[in-house]
Amino acid sequence: MIPVGNPAIGEDFIDRENEVIQILSTLEKDSVLLIAPRRFGKTSIMRKLKDELLKKDDICVFLEVEDVETPQRFISEIIMALVENGKSSIKTKIISSLKGVLKWLRDNIEEIETPLGRAKLRSEIESDLKEDWMEKSRQIFDTINGADSTIYIIIDEFPIAIKNMEPKEAEKFLHWFRKLRQVSGNLRFIVGGSVSIDNVVRGTGGVAVINDFRRVKIGGFQKEIALEAISKVFIDEGWHYEDYIGEKILGSIGEAYIPYFIAVMLSALKEENILNGGEINENLIDKVYNLRILGSEGKHYFEHYSHRLRLFYPEMEEKAARAILKKVCSVDNYPVDLAFGFFKEMTGIDDSEKFMDLIADLSNDFYIEYDQENGLKFYSKMLRDWWRIYHGSS
Ligand SMILES: Nc1ncnc2c1ncn2[C@@H]1O[C@H](COP(=O)(O)OP(=O)(O)OP(=O)(O)O)[C@@H](O)[C@H]1O
Numbered sequence: 001m002i003p004v005g006n007p008a009i010g011e012d013f014i015d016r017e018n019e020v021i022q023i024l025s026t027l028e029k030d031s032v033l034l035i036a037p038r039r040f041g042k043t044s045i046m047r048k049l050k051d052e053l054l055k056k057d058d059i060c061v062f063l064e065v066e067d068v069e070t071p072q073r074f075i076s077e078i079i080m081a082l083v084e085n086g087k088s089s090i091k092t093k094i095i096s097s098l099k100g101v102l103k104w105l106r107d108n109i110e111e112i113e114t115p116l117g118r119a120k121l122r123s124e125i126e127s128d129l130k131e132d133w134m135e136k137s138r139q140i141f142d143t144i145n146g147a148d149s150t151i152y153i154i155i156d157e158f159p160i161a162i163k164n165m166e167p168k169e170a171e172k173f174l175h176w177f178r179k180l181r182q183v184s185g186n187l188r189f190i191v192g193g194s195v196s197i198d199n200v201v202r203g204t205g206g207v208a209v210i211n212d213f214r215r216v217k218i219g220g221f222q223k224e225i226a227l228e229a230i231s232k233v234f235i236d237e238g239w240h241y242e243d244y245i246g247e248k249i250l251g252s253i254g255e256a257y258i259p260y261f262i263a264v265m266l267s268a269l270k271e272e273n274i275l276n277g278g279e280i281n282e283n284l285i286d287k288v289y290n291l292r293i294l295g296s297e298g299k300h301y302f303e304h305y306s307h308r309l310r311l312f313y314p315e316m317e318e319k320a321a322r323a324i325l326k327k328v329c330s331v332d333n334y335p336v337d338l339a340f341g342f343f344k345e346m347t348g349i350d351d352s353e354k355f356m357d358l359i360a361d362l363s364n365d366f367y368i369e370y371d372q373e374n375g376l377k378f379y380s381k382m383l384r385d386w387w388r389i390y391h392g393s394s
């Protein structure tokens with residue numbers, strides 16, 4: 001069974017071949033920003049990339065920075081990840097450069113082979129960076145830049161770390177980080193997060209601080225891949241599978257075939273099957289979709305979409321976004337000028353540029369799609385059905 005929420009790794013990881021190829025080729029020249037909202041499969045792809053890069057004998061570290069709140073901590077996390085990585089050449093270089101700036105390390109070099117010693121080193125680096133972190137970390141990164149191999153640094157939940165920082169510090173950090181990418185020919189970053197980075201940087205330096213990243217959008221699976229994934233689960237579970245069943249499941253989910261949505265549907269089918277038995281046929285799939293996904297027990301599956309509006313959209317925009325989404329979920333296509341009317345009503349702002357910024361945010365965060373001919377529509381059928389029940393007019 002596909003995991004429902006945790007990253008899909010190893011045997012559980014399905015496909016994403018095109019995305020992985022695209023990212024690896026982009027990395028030859030540039031750093032990469034993965035764009036997708038919660039649960040689309042960013043972490044799974046990042047973990048896959050790490051495996052692929054390590055296979056090629058490159059240096060690659062993976063950091064999860066959701067709890068990071070300061071530049072100092074951010075930098076010490078990178079340094080520690082490099083110190084802890086198995087490749088000895090870069091490790092030795094970093095340690096010798098750190099010895100130049102850290103007295104503790106000079107006196108206790110043998111301790112860093114132990115977990116306790118490494119914990120101590122982490123806090124030493126962090127406290128050493130308290131003053132003048134920009135200059136000190138420049139010295140350390142000069143050494144790292146001197147390494148003769150490319151170093152890949154994968155950073156998950158980057159926008160959250162930026163949001164956690166004091167706004168002034170965040171701005172300083174983003175400029176420093178931009179410069180680091182410019183001057184370091186052998187460093188490549190793969191950065192992702194579950195909230196829109198554009199939203200986060202808007203208040204701290206603007207998009208200019210991240211405009212060197214090449215953006216890779218992560219969407220749903222292609223239909224054949226989605227069908228293959230479903231049939232594999234049926235076979236693994238010992239359920240009878242026929243093509244119409246896969247089609248029926250995808251019909252409920254609708255495009256885009258987001259792996260998490262498929263996993264949610266399959267796990268709900270499994271629960272139903274365990275509790276009530278019964279052959280998995282079209283009726284059962286309808287029942288599971290209507291009762292388990294759209295019924296009260298399904299509320300939690302997508303609640304983070306609603307929560308995210310509260311967390312990351314300014315108050316007025318959140319109100320306007322909710323009003324617009326409420327309308328958009330009730331019809332196949334919604335005229336954009338009517339949505340602009342709601343925007344004006346909710347915010348009191350008669351400015352079409354501000355309105356289009358909000359539409360762009362909602363599109364980048366994969367709530368809706370916009371095109372001039374058809375206006376606005378929900379990005380995903382399943383999310384639209386869910387939204388109509390929990391946040392719609394009825
Ligand atoms: N390549 C994949 N193969 C199989 N399942 C996947 C894949 N990618 C994503 N999933 C499904 O989506 C879920 C979430 O995946 P993942 O944690 O990688 O997403 P994420 O975008 O990092 O989520 P979050 O925003 O919560 O950090 C998984 O539990 C699994 O159900």
Ligand SMILES: [Mg+2]
Nearest residue numbers: 042043044156
């Ligand atoms: Mg993730």
